[in-house]
Amino acid sequence: MRVVVCGAGIGGLSLAHALSRHVEVVVVERDVTAADTGGYRISIDDEACRALGRLLPGALLDEVRSLSDTGSAFEQFTIADSRLRPIVVAPEPAGQDRILAQRQLLRVLLARDITATIRFGSTVRAVSQDQYGAAVTLTDGSVIEGDLVVAADGADSAVVASILGRSPTRDLGLTGIAGWTPLSDASPPGYLRRGPALAFGPDGTGVFLSLHHPPATPTADPLIAGLLGEPALIWGTITRSSRLTPTRDAAAEALVHQATTLLDRWSPWLRERVSHSDASRTAAFRFRAVDPAGPIAGWTPGVVTALGDAIHAMPPTGGRGASTAICDAADLARAVDDHLQGAPLDQVLARYQRRIVPRARSAVRDSLGPVRVINALRHRPARLLARPVLNAAGALGAWRYRDAR
Ligand SMILES: Cc1cc2nc3c(=O)[nH]c(=O)nc-3n(C[C@H](O)[C@H](O)[C@H](O)COP(=O)(O)OP(=O)(O)OC[C@H]3O[C@@H](n4cnc5c(N)ncnc54)[C@H](O)[C@@H]3O)c2cc1C
Secondary structure, eight states: OEEEEEOOSHHHHHHHHHHTTTSEEEEEOSSSSTTOSOOOEEEEOHHHHHHHHHHSOHHHHHHHHHTSEEGGGOSEEEEEETTOOEEEEEEOOTTOOOEEEEHHHHHHHHHTTOSSEEETTOOEEEEEEETTEEEEEETTSOEEEESEEEEOOOSSOHHHHHHHSSOSOEEEEEEEEEEEEEOTTOOOOGGGGGSOEEEEOTTSOEEEEEEEOOOSSOOSOHHHHHHHOSSEEEEEEEEEGGGSSOOTTOOHHHHHHHHHHHTTTSOHHHHHHHHTOOGGGOEEEEEEEOOTTSOSSOSOOSSEEEOTHHHHOOOGGGSOHHHHHHHHHHHHHHHHHHHHTTOOHHHHHHHHHHHTHHHHHHHHHHHHHHHHHHHHTTSHHHHHTHHHHHHHHHHTTOOOOSOOO
């Protein structure tokens, strides 16, 4: 059996590790190297840590853990105002496993020592299928055939669009700029030492903040040592796309400048840190999401299925996208195992596509909650009430999706 995985992101690479124990796996990725990705940090939750335990070789997972922060760096989540004064501090449940991984590093580790073939610098244009298998056409015109094709190509997936005839996600009208600032000379607000924070400004701009602590154990690999870097503030602004000059293909220095301008009336400490960011680690991305009340993975599977953001994109505001993609990968690996034991492929894929829906809907709903607050704050009456609105939203746990437009 040959499986073609479109996309060497978090979900695609996790799946490729598990499948390549039993079948031939080809991963197709448009980036030129595994390190070509945003430098922000992703939080992998308890369920996804268990899923990684099933997907990855034990030594690789141990290495990921040893180079990442763990639960002790995420004891609480703080909602703050634009002066970085805490409004609500929500403790995280105790006893949960957690990996806080630097995204570039995680991807480099997942792509290293993998048995699957990874074809970097290859962009998928379309996928077709018939009763004999599927064919992936790349933008250079070449075709890769497989018995199963998995769309793991993230939000705005070309593969899913080619089987549905449309994108399952919509642009939420918000753009994030994420960056990284070395923190050697400046002490951050105390609550950041106990976990990340999301700060809201009265103009509807939001900023994610978290601290990066490189591990105490030195590493001999210069690429990994370079990615781990020094203690840093990881920040990410969220604002309406219409407030920014186009960010697509913008130079990293221009993104830092735009982010700094957005924070004109924010905490001077934060503005100063953002203005001194490492431009090489700054990236912009548009927020996309599926409608959590609409169909998710609703197509009848033949030999093409999908995982992660490709089917249920969500904004990063819930910190759930990578964890959900990893859990999907574990469920899909189990479905392929069942097929290898004799169950028909279309049946195991249909079961897989039904199984992942409740988890995806709940993650998308949670992730859209802060987007709703940001959108509410752009209206003048809500701006005047910004602090009481935020207090109420945080205290009532009101990160519930109703209408993210
Ligand atoms: C700033 C930020 C912070 C985040 N924080 C968190 C967090 O704390 N916790 C969390 O769980 N999630 C977080 N996320 C979300 C998380 O990164 C994504 O949800 C997750 O990576 C989705 O995994 P995936 O495998 O589905 O897609 P991705 O990891 O996005 O991978 C998709 C891959 O497909 C490739 N690709 C795309 N199109 C093509 C094509 N046509 N041909 C070939 N290759 C293609 C892309 O280059 C990419 O490598 C964050 C996201 C952002 C932007």
